[in-house]
Amino acid sequence: GAVVSQHPSRVICKSGTSVKIECRSLDFQATTMFWYRQFPKQSLMLMATSNEGSKATYEQGVEKDKFLINHASLTLSTLTVTSAHPEDSSFYICSARDSASGGPSSYEQYFGPGTRLTVT
């Protein structure tokens, strides 16, 4: 099946610094990737839709200047949390759709393993 990786799996950073999280589709191409955030005991909240070769689409309430998204290739999207603060501590998960597949499987999003960000 399709595999999505994320790096790093865990990161601890100091308040005010920036952190970059990578999301890669390992065996398929993804023109669209999605970034979610999940706080403890809460569900996934879509932050933004990352489109290869164009600007990301951010959900209401998500600051695009704080959460920078770059989707430079068909297999890689990055999320950079700039000037991180303790309230940004969360579980960040990316997902990707297989651009080439058809039928019902084309609707499935494959999730990465997530990145646990702790800002001290």
Added chain:
Amino acid sequence: GQNIDQPTEMTATEGAIVQINCTYQTSGFNGLFWYQQHAGEAPTFLSYNVLDGLEEKGRFSSFLSRSKGYSYLLLKELQMKDSASYLCAVRVRRQLTFGSGTQLTVLP
């Protein structure tokens, strides 16, 4: 806006059957997904329904009624490893909107 409701918690006994309900009100509908998520891990895909009816896959089945805005996930022959959060998600165009998840605890 999008509104997806699921029970917060459910408890069942090993070997039993449990049904997790999901109701939704969304601006558009392109399918409904069920995911399983263990604590600290990413969600894993369980099922996808876009037409009315029952989809069966091993011990797991999922049902959809579009006219009622209703779905359920049925888990049979429960095992201890089935203890997890179960997320209902509705696809609207290319995006998924998730419910708050149902935390299922399977007791011996």
